Amino acid sequence: MRKNTLARPAAPIRAVIYVRISQDRTGAHLGVDRQREDCEALAERNGWDVVEVYVDNDVSAYSGKPRPGYRRMLADLDQGKATAVIVWHTDRLHRSLVELEAYINLADARGVTTHTVQAGELDLATPSGRWMARMLGSAARYESEHKGERVARARQQKAKSGAWGGGIRPFGWGMPTGETRTKVDRKTGEETEVPVLDTTKLVPEEAAAIETGHDILLSGGSIRAWVKWLTDKGLTTTRGNPITTTEARDMLLRPRNAGIAVYRGEEIGRGAWEPIVDEAHHRAVVAILTNPARRTTPGTTPRWFGSGIYRCGIDGCTKTLKCTKAGGANRPSYRCPTQHGGGRRADKLDQYIEDLIIERLSQDDAHELLLPDPDDVDVAALQVESEQIRRRLTDLAAMFGARKIDMAQFTEGSDTARAQLDGITQQMTRAATKDPLVDLVGVPDVRAAWKTLVLDRRRAVLRALLDVTVRPARPGRMPDGGYFDYSTIDYDWKRGRG
Template sequence: MKTTKTPAGQRTRAVIYCRISQDRTGAGLGVDRQRIDCEALAEHNGWDVVEVYVDNDVSAYSGKKRKDYQRMLADLDNGAATIVVTWHTDRLHRSPTELEKYINLCERRGVATHTVQAGVIDLATPSGRMTARILGAVAKQESEHKGYRVARARMQKAMAGEWGGGIRPFGWGVPTDETKTVVDRKTGEEVEVPALDMNMAVPEEAAAIEQGHEMLLAGQSLKSWIRWLADKGFLTPRGNPIGHVEGRDMLLRPRNAGIAVYKGEEVGTGLWEPLVPVEKHRAVVAILMDPNRRTSPGSTPKWLGSLIYRCGIGTCTETTRVTKAGGSKRPGYRCPSNHGGARRADKVDEYVTDLIIERLSRPDASDLLLPGPGDLDVAALQKESEEIRRRLTDLAALFGAGQISMVQFTEGSDVARAQLEGVNQQLARAATRDPLVSLVGVPDVRKAWKAMDLEQQRSVLRTLLEVTIRPARPGRMPDGSYFDYQAIEVRWKRGA
């Protein structure tokens, strides 16, 4: 940007530098006000402004690269101007290292710095450099204090359930009567939109989150919940289909259980109404984070033992898949390592199903059930969890104040986190449902089994049995069939 020259003869060449660290509206109003004041100062002194450099929404203290600042330094080094005009010295620097580089450049090229607020900073003199360094130190201290205040404010907001910004989380954010100004990303124009109350749950989405917890606790998969969401027409807050990653993140979100999070760490109980009890949240997290329950990506299994039955050829322990490979007309369980033949999938599943139904039809089937969570005091566990988290916070404060060493902080934190993990496991057990509950004690186990969907049946299979498919004997079996049932090796995980 250039100003019109006056007939006052030769005029001093100057440049203007403007910066604002946080532009909340995106409209650039802060830098515009700085530019107007700087241009007025240049006009008052009769300087010719040859360029205006602007870094909008960039902090000088963060260390983030400022493109226009770097371009200004390069131009000054090439003799573009001998005066730098800025609103205040803290617009130029908040880092002592950066200031020293600027001082060296100004000394080398004879550049003077003039500010609207702090007057002239003559970097060619010892007193001017001292003034610049003092102002820089003050600016750095202000930035550090601001950082501390912002961190404390954000932590308080997290505890109060106030949203820190960004796309609203699924399940939360009811429109209010108030509005707020935002910048349309496509047009760049300011628009008024309804403000959201992030402490209030969106009823339909909250019910969907609760449904997801119920389905996983009943032995169904994450995929089944995602299909349920699609059938009901649910989308992400951005209006996109909900995929595996999005769905998993939705159920893992501590906010659902009223747990406040700051910088990725749980910091205690929030001040909003949870969508699900803490114990249900812990149980679902345990399910989703358990590596033994993860299945490989791809199509949903259509057979009872797919990716569950193990190959028993030699020392192979791969899980089998159902295919029609090798010219077979019927689907069969095969090892992915492609050694050995296939075993008819329908026959194997029928045999395993009969074993499960027969065992659960016995009078002592109730002995297979795990002890219930009736002996767990959920309220006491939650209180213990809060106390451990408070201890972690206190340890961090003591270390920050220099009252304990790094070794003491690390050891104390490790112990507290191990205790917290134990409490979380107990909370998860309080809501975990035994997959066998819906089959034990019913009048007709086979009828109840058929009423289950495949995912629930597979959950029962995982709970009760470990099935290994060994090489079959050739020829006709003693019962007259050609299917070798003895090659299906079964180990009962609960009650043989």
């Protein structure tokens, strides 16, 4: 006799939802939230149980960057957590054909079906389903590549026009236009009105600071000297933070300072904004800062005028003197690192040498001390030639990418072009380098002008004008009634007559 049995109801399908958006500019998750609502509605219509929702917000499926939510979903599917995947559209799931093939293999092995809100079901267990998935994947990749080309071209055009590409305002540019825009806080969603800035227009005080930085470097000064100058002036980064030596160096290395547009690290021609310095001065500063022989870790910043410049003259010693308070002295004194010969009062010695320099530069023939201008350097022609060489480097890279030349040809051509470019840069540096004496010669009051110079600039003048040697001092009171022996301070003028 046959038994009557009640048919057991089929268990609902276990489904997971995957949502993704490439860019979330506001941080409000609105895009993924809308996708999730539509996917949940699809699951409810079909009577499926949603056991997990995986979210990748502000992550591109085309860029190749890791998608944490997607990876976690694959691992769970491989463990049998669900048998259905719900997405808003196939392009939310894949824009990489390599990833798609891996997903097809996993879905086939674990019996996972894929359902989309916009494109219906994809049965990856059948040839037609896999064909459809691959077609949609190819279309999505084409769309991403085409969009990438459009975006790249737009960004290149934007870079050349001088429009700022977002982020922190560049120091030196950004005058208010009088208009405002709405800014959304990515964490809180709070909206505030901020001024719209024209990043093609100079901010006068900041532009003057960039010019001063170039002057300091080109007249023998250092980045640290410029940072001190910036601090003394109360200038900060555009975020309002103190300017560090690294930030200061980066500011001076920017091609933007000379009106040169850059895209993806390559110079692409003249920009449409107001330059702060001319190209010759920019190239010269870059050459100074990128010189491998330049000391990038100079140790303690000199605090005294002649520290590391004056030389010891005791028993043929030529070591440079350092200013210290060694030996229990109450006043800073210049001493030889070999510790012989005692110390010489720093304030007295520095004042004596500074007075010598000021007196000499105040004389009528002080102009004879200036270095001759490099009249043989045609800066304009060098600029044209440098642009031609840079274009040649770009063309070589394009030809190599298109496989029109091999690696050996590309390397040989690039090495030749870069060697020529280095030679041009050296000539432009020679033309732009500023004589440290130029701000002091011919001024009405040399002493007043001297006091306005930062210590680094004064030390550059000392190096340019004098060799100072300090011999052992005589004991006792000197003929002038004091105790400092000026007769044992020897100096030789490096330029002109003393």
